[in-house]
Amino acid sequence: xxxxxxxxxxxxxxxxxxxxxxxxxxxxxxxxxxxxxxxxxxxxxxxxxxxxxxxxxxxxxxxxxxxxxxxxxxxxxxxxxxxxxxxxxxxxxxxxxxxxxxxxxxxxxxxxxxxxxxxxxxxxxxxxxxxxxxxxxxxxxxxxxxxxxxxxxxxxxxxxxxxxxxx
Amino acid sequence: xxxxxxxxxxxxxxxxxxxxxxxxxxxxxxxxxxxxxxxxxxxxxxxxxxxxxxxxxxxxxxxxxxxxxxxxxxxxxxxxxxxxxxxxxxxxxxxxxxxxxxxxxxxxxxxxxxxxxxxxxxxxxxxxxxxxxxxxxxxxxxxxxxxxxxxxxxxxxxxxxxxxxxx
DNA sequence: TATTGTTATACTCTATAACTATA
DNA sequence: TATAGTTATAGAGTATAACAATA
Numbered sequence: 367x368x369x370x371x372x373x374x375x376x377x378x379x380x381x382x383x384x385x386x387x388x389x390x391x392x393x394x395x396x397x398x399x400x401x402x403x404x405x406x407x408x409x410x411x412x413x414x415x416x417x418x419x420x421x422x423x424x425x426x427x428x429x430x431x432x433x434x435x436x437x438x439x440x441x442x443x444x445x446x447x448x449x450x451x452x453x454x455x456x457x458x459x460x461x462x463x464x465x466x467x468x469x470x471x472x473x474x475x476x477x478x479x480x481x482x483x484x485x486x487x488x489x490x491x492x493x494x495x496x497x498x499x500x501x502x503x504x505x506x507x508x509x510x511x512x513x514x515x516x517x518x519x520x521x522x523x524x525x526x527x528x529x530x531x532x533x
Numbered sequence: 534x535x536x537x538x539x540x541x542x543x544x545x546x547x548x549x550x551x552x553x554x555x556x557x558x559x560x561x562x563x564x565x566x567x568x569x570x571x572x573x574x575x576x577x578x579x580x581x582x583x584x585x586x587x588x589x590x591x592x593x594x595x596x597x598x599x600x601x602x603x604x605x606x607x608x609x610x611x612x613x614x615x616x617x618x619x620x621x622x623x624x625x626x627x628x629x630x631x632x633x634x635x636x637x638x639x640x641x642x643x644x645x646x647x648x649x650x651x652x653x654x655x656x657x658x659x660x661x662x663x664x665x666x667x668x669x670x671x672x673x674x675x676x677x678x679x680x681x682x683x684x685x686x687x688x689x690x691x692x693x694x695x696x697x698x699x700x
Numbered sequence: 701t702a703t704t705g706t707t708a709t710a711c712t713c714t715a716t717a718a719c720t721a722t723a
Numbered sequence: 724t725a726t727a728g729t730t731a732t733a734g735a736g737t738a739t740a741a742c743a744a745t746a
Contacts, residue, residue, distance in 0.1 A: 374662075374665055374666060374669060375652075375653075375657055375665055376649070377669050377673070378665050378666075378668050378669030378672065379649075379652050379656070379657075380579075381669055381672035381673045381675075381676050382553065382668065382669075382672045383553065383556075383557075384672075384676050385672045385675045385676045385679065386549065386550065386553040387598060388598060388676065388679040388680075389550075389675075389679070390550075391598050391685075392679075404735080404736085406736085412547075422704080422705095423704075423705060423706095424703090424704065424705080430554075431554060431555060431558050432736095432737080432738095433737065433738050433739085434704080434705065434706085434738095435705085435706075435707080435708095435737080435738065435739080435740095436736075436737050436738065437705090438705065438706055438707085439736075439737080440736085442706095455704095458703095458704080458745080458746075459704095459744075459745055459746085460703065460704040460705070460744065460745045460746065461703095461704060461705080461745095462704075462705060462706095482543070482546075485542075485546050486542075488675070488678070488679055489546070489675055490542055490546075491678075492671070492674045492675045492678050493671060493674075493675070495541075497667070497671050498541055498542055498545050499541060499545075500664070500667060501545050501549065501668070501671060502541060502544050502545030502548055502549075504659070504660060504664050504668060505545065505548035505549045505551075505552045506544070506548045507659045507660075508548075508552045508655070508656055508659045508660070509548050509551050509552045509555065511655070511658075511659050512552065512555040512556070512559075512655055513555075518558075519704095571712085571713085573713085589727075589728095590727070590728060590729095591726090591727065591728080599714080599715095600714065600715050600716085601715095601727080601728065601729085602714080602715065602716080602717095602728085602729075602730080602731095603713075603714050603715065604728095605728065605729055605730080606713080606714080607713090609729095622727090625722080625723075625726095625727080626721075626722055626723085626727095627721065627722045627723065627726065627727040627728070628722095628726095628727055628728080629727075629728060629729095686727095
C-alpha cells in the first residue's frame with residue numbers, strides 16, 4: 367500500500383495529467399472567447415443545469431472544489447451576469463439556495479456544443495468507442511472513490527474527530 | 534466531424550475532467566505542504582529533471598503551457614529558491630538556458646514519492662493493471678495529438694502563415 | 701456551540717504590451 | 724525584420740480569518 371508506482375503507472379500518470387492540462391487550456395480559451403466564462407463558471411452552470419433542485423452554496427462549493435468564500439465571489443459574478451439567482455432557504459435560514467436562471471440555461475446551452483467540439487477534436491477523435499467506454503468506466507470509479515471523502519468545506523471548519531478516515 | 538458527443542462521450546468527458554480536477558487539488562495540497570511548491574513549479578522541475586540537456590525558456594514555457602512572461606516569473610522564483618539556474622546560451626545569445634541544480638534534483642526527489650503516493654491512493658488503487666496500461670496508451674496518443682499543434686509561444690508573436698497546420 | 705454564508709484582505713498566478721538585445 | 728527573453732502592469736482567482744445570523 368505504500369510502495370512506489372511502477373514505471374508503467376508513472377508513464378500513465380504523467381500522460382494523463384499532461385493531456386488533461388492541455389485540454390483544459392483549450393477549453394478555457396474557447397469558453398472565454400465564446401461565452402466570456404471561466405472554466406469554474408462553466409462548471410458551476412453545468413452543475414446547476416444538471417441538478418434537479420436548487421443547491422446550497424456549500425454543496426456547490428464542494429461540487430467544484432472551491433472554498434466557500436471563493437464561491438461567494440463566483441456566485442456574485444454569475445448573479446451580476448444574470449446567470450444564477452440566490453435566494454434564502456425557507457427551511458434553514460442560514461443557507462442560501464442557488465438556482466440557474468433562464469439566461470443561465472441559455473448561456474450554458476450556447477457554449478456547450480463548441481465546448482464539446484473542442485473535447486471531440488482534441489480527445490475523442492483519438493479514442494475508439496471501446497476506449498471511450500472503458501475510460502468512462504475507469505474515471506467514474508475513480509471519481510466516486512475520490513468523492514467518498516470529507517469534502518473541502520469540512521477542512522476549513524474546526525475539524526471534528528473523524529470516526530473512520532477512509533469512509 | 535462536427536456532430537455532437539454521444540451521451541457516453543459526455544459522461545466520459547465529465548468524469549475525466551472531474552477526476553483529474555480532484556486529483557490535482559490533492560496533489561497541489563501535498564506539494565505545497567510537503568515541498569512548498571506549486572504544481573506548475575513541480576512540473577517545471579519534472580521537465581528539467583527528465584530532460585537530458587538544458588532547455589531554453591521558450592521550450593520550457595511551451596512544455597508546461599505557460600506564457601513566456603509567466604515562465605520568467607516562475608523561473609525567477611525557482612532560481613531564488615536555488616532550484617534552477619539560468620545561464621546565457623553561448624550559441625544563441627538571445628536565448629537563456631535553464632538547468633536544474635543539485636538542490637532542485639534533491640527537492641524533486643524528495644517530493645516525488647509522496648506525490649506518487651497521492652496518485653496511487655486516489656487513482657491507481659481503483660485501476661487494474663490492464664486499466665493502467667490502456668489508460669496510458671490512450672493518453673499518450675491523445676497527448677501526442679495535442680502536442681502536434683502550434684505551441685503557445687507562437688500565438689503571442691506575430692503569426693506567420695503556417696505552411697501546414699498539422700506538422 | 702456548531703454551521704452557513706459573506707466580507708475584508710492579501711497573495712499568487714498569469715497574460716498583454718512595451719522594450720532590449722540578438723539573429 | 725523576426726525571435727528570445729524581461730519588465731511593468733493590471734486583472735482574475737483563491738484562500739484565510741473575522742464576522743453575523745441562524746440552528
